[in-house]
Amino acid sequence: DTAVSQTPKYLVTQMGNDKSIKCEQNLGHDTMYWYKQDSKKFLKIMFSYNNKELIINETVPNRFSPKSPDKAHLNLHINSLELGDSAVYFCASSQDYSRNEQYFGPGTRLTVT
Amino acid sequence: GENVEQHPSTLSVQEGDSAVIKCTYSDSASNYFPWYKQELGKGPQLIIDIRSNVGEKKDQRIAVTLNKTAKHFSLHITETQPEDSAVYFCAARQIQGAQKLVFGQGTRLTINP
Numbered sequence: 193d194t195a196v197s198q199t200p201k202y203l204v205t206q207m208g209n210d211k212s213i214k215c216e217q218n219l220g221h222d223t224m225y226w227y228k229q230d231s232k233k234f235l236k237i238m239f240s241y242n243n244k245e246l247i248i249n250e251t252v253p254n255r256f257s258p259k260s261p262d263k264a265h266l267n268l269h270i271n272s273l274e275l276g277d278s279a280v281y282f283c284a285s286s287q288d289y290s291r292n293e294q295y296f297g298p299g300t301r302l303t304v305t
Numbered sequence: 306g307e308n309v310e311q312h313p314s315t316l317s318v319q320e321g322d323s324a325v326i327k328c329t330y331s332d333s334a335s336n337y338f339p340w341y342k343q344e345l346g347k348g349p350q351l352i353i354d355i356r357s358n359v360g361e362k363k364d365q366r367i368a369v370t371l372n373k374t375a376k377h378f379s380l381h382i383t384e385t386q387p388e389d390s391a392v393y394f395c396a397a398r399q400i401q402g403a404q405k406l407v408f409g410q411g412t413r414l415t416i417n418p
Contacts (some may be wrong), residue, residue, distance in 0.1 A: 211382045233392060235408040235411075240405065252330035292356075293354065294339075294406060296350070298348045
């Protein structure tokens with residue numbers, strides 16, 4: 193069974209569109225994260241939710257809005273997509289906020305044309 | 306905030322030889338240092354980690370060393386095999402301000418048969 197899953201794996205869309213990426217974890221973890229990996233492979237945290245509550249919000253454009261309907265899900269909605277949003281987005285989870293080990297999903301490659 | 310520098314950016318070694326990847330961090334308060342392996346098209350996978358109260362940790366062919374005074378830590382892979390080829394990331398857990406993992410820039414390791 194996949195521990196952290198994301199859909200879709202690939203997403204190609206045009207500038208100005210709105211899209212969502214979904215993430216689910218079946219590990220029973222309380223904390224979930226979204227990371228962005230750019231073309232140079234640099235990994236940077238975007239958001240973190242603990243028990244459905246936002247605890248980390250890095251300097252991300254407000255076109256990005258995370259939503260956590262329950263502890264097992266953390267979705268990422270992106271409005272008015274721009275060329276610079278093209279990247280691989282990773283979801284991750286950890287047992288709770290104080291636990292260090294984070295487990296990553298397979299990633300969603302977003303291409304904005 | 307925390308800043309992590311990783312070297313080298315690329316590393317090529319002969320199969321059977323050892324590989325060493327080094328990272329330095331800036332915040333002496335950081336207390337957890339994981340290493341992730343990312344294979345092509347996959348998410349980062351935690352392979353080993355070390356906490357600030359330990360100087361060295363080993364798991365089969367992989368070892369990590371930590372020098373808190375110098376604020377650097379290293380990943381050592383012995384008896385390298387072709388399946389070790391991947392991008393490796395170090396990270397440090399920032400605990401002041403937003404508690405989050407700050408990643409190094411990554412090292413692309415290639416094992417030559």
